[in-house]
Amino acid sequence: MKVKKIPQRTCIGCGTIRNKKELLRIVRTPEQEVLLDPTGKKSGRGAYICPAMECLEKALKGDLLAKRLETTIALADKERLREQLAAVIAGE
DSSP states (O other): OOOOOOOOEEETTOEEEEGGGGGGEEEEOSSOOOESSSOOOEEEEEEEEOOHHHHHHHHHHHHHHHHHTTOOOHHHHHHHHHHHHHHHHHTT
């Protein structure tokens, strides 16, 4: 019997390799919006972070997220990402 492979992804904030389902996807849509993608199915260029505010802050501070998404991230988009992540962490 063949063992099913579990997809692995790396958090861009802390560099931890985890199962894809344990991480949150941030996507740059074709319309150049930067959003948190809780389903992981939106079209666009994506990057993964742990569900922790520290990882998001590291990714935003060092422009790691902007480099990974190949775009510049506006201040409004950064604030929206912080709010969306806080809502996910709170369990909303």
